[in-house]
Amino acid sequence: MSEAVPIVLGVALVLTVWSSVLRTVMTPQGRSSRMALRTVRVVAAGAYLVARHLPGRYRERVLEMCGPTAVFAVGAAWLVASFAGFGLVAYGAYGVSPHPEDIAEVFLMRSPGAALAALAWLSSALILVAFTAHLMRIIDAFSRRERFVLRLAGQAVRPPDAEAVLAECVRSGSRDHLDDMFAEWAAWLADVGASHVAYPALAFQRPAGELCWLKAAVIVMDAAALTEAVAPDWAPPNTRTVLDTGTRCLQRVAAQLGVRVHPALVSLQGREEQSFADTMRLAVKAGLPTDRDERGAEAVFQNLRRRYAPYSTGIAARIFYEIDSYEPPPDNGVGRAESDTPMAC
Structure with missing residues (x-):
C-alpha cells in the first residue's frame, strides 16, 4: 500500500x-x-x-x-x-x-x-x-499586436488624439473608408483579446515603441465612441463592432489579471485636460455630421467610454507600464480601476 x-x-x-x-x-x-x-x-x-x-x-x-x-x-x-x-x-x-x-x-x-x-x-x-510551438505562437501574436500599434503611433500617442485620427479619416475618405478602418481595428482588438487571455505572459510583454497597446485600444475606441455619440445615424456599421469587441477584449484581459474596476458615471482616463466641446468641435469641423447636440453627445460618449477606459487603466497598473509617470488618481467619483500595483499607461 x-x-x-x-x-x-x-x-x-x-x-x-x-x-x-x-x-x-x-x-x-x-x-x-x-x-x-x-x-x-x-x-x-x-x-x-x-x-x-x-x-x-x-x-x-x-x-x-x-x-x-x-x-x-x-x-x-x-x-x-x-x-x-x-x-x-x-x-x-x-x-x-x-x-x-x-x-x-x-x-x-x-x-x-x-x-x-x-x-x-x-x-x-x-x-x-x-x-x-507555444513560444512561436507568442512571438507571432506579439508581432501582430505591435504592427498595428506602431502604425497608429504615426498619428496618435495619447487618448485625446482620437479625434484627430477620426478627423483625418472623415476629411480624407468616405464613410465606407471609415467603416473599413473600424473593421480592421475590430479585428485587431479581437485578436489581442484572444491571444492575451490564452497566453497571459503576452500582457506583460513591453511595447516595441513608445505607444503601448492599451493606449492604442483606447484611442481607436474613443474615435468610434465619438462617431457613435455625435453622428449615430451616419456612423458606419462597424462602429458598434469596434466598441463591442474592444470592450469585451479589455474586460476579459482585466478579469484574467484580477483587475477590479469601480463603477462611475464619468470616465476621464487620459482626457483630464481635454473638454468634450473641443473634441466635438474638431470632429464636426472635419466633416462629421451632427445628429445630437453637445450635451446629448457627451452623455452617450461617457456611457460608452466608462465601459472600457477604466479597464485599460487598471490593466496598465497591473502590468507595470510607465512606472515613473504614475500619480495616484484622486478619489473624486471619476471612473478608476483598482489594482495591487499602482502604475498607469
Whole structure:
C-alpha cells in the first residue's frame, strides 16, 4: 500500500503537467491553464518587487524581462514537474531512494527502471517541442499586436488624439473608408483579446515603441465612441463592432489579471485636460455630421467610454507600464480601476 501512494502521486503529477501543456499549447479555448497563469503572476510579482527599488532606466530593463522570463518559467515548471512525477513513480515501483545519485541512475537508464526512464525522456522531449510551438505562437501574436500599434503611433500617442485620427479619416475618405478602418481595428482588438487571455505572459510583454497597446485600444475606441455619440445615424456599421469587441477584449484581459474596476458615471482616463466641446468641435469641423447636440453627445460618449477606459487603466497598473509617470488618481467619483500595483499607461 505504501508503495502505491508515490506511484499514484507521480502519475497524477505527470497527468497534471500534460493537462497544462495541452490546454496551454493545443487547446487554449480562450483561457490559459492555471499553472501557466500562476507562474506568470509569480514572476511578475517578483519583477515588480525588484524594479520598485531601482532607479528609472534600470526599472524598465527589469520589467522588460518580465514577459520573456514568465514564458520560459512556464516551460521550466513543466519539465521539473514532469521529472518529479516520474521520480515518484520510480521511487514507488523500484524502491529508488530520493538520493540524487540514485535518481540519476534511473534516468541514465543504468537501473531496472530503464523503460520508465525512456518514457520520462520522451515526455520531456515532447514538452520541449510543445513549448517551442507555444513560444512561436507568442512571438507571432506579439508581432501582430505591435504592427498595428506602431502604425497608429504615426498619428496618435495619447487618448485625446482620437479625434484627430477620426478627423483625418472623415476629411480624407468616405464613410465606407471609415467603416473599413473600424473593421480592421475590430479585428485587431479581437485578436489581442484572444491571444492575451490564452497566453497571459503576452500582457506583460513591453511595447516595441513608445505607444503601448492599451493606449492604442483606447484611442481607436474613443474615435468610434465619438462617431457613435455625435453622428449615430451616419456612423458606419462597424462602429458598434469596434466598441463591442474592444470592450469585451479589455474586460476579459482585466478579469484574467484580477483587475477590479469601480463603477462611475464619468470616465476621464487620459482626457483630464481635454473638454468634450473641443473634441466635438474638431470632429464636426472635419466633416462629421451632427445628429445630437453637445450635451446629448457627451452623455452617450461617457456611457460608452466608462465601459472600457477604466479597464485599460487598471490593466496598465497591473502590468507595470510607465512606472515613473504614475500619480495616484484622486478619489473624486471619476471612473478608476483598482489594482495591487499602482502604475498607469
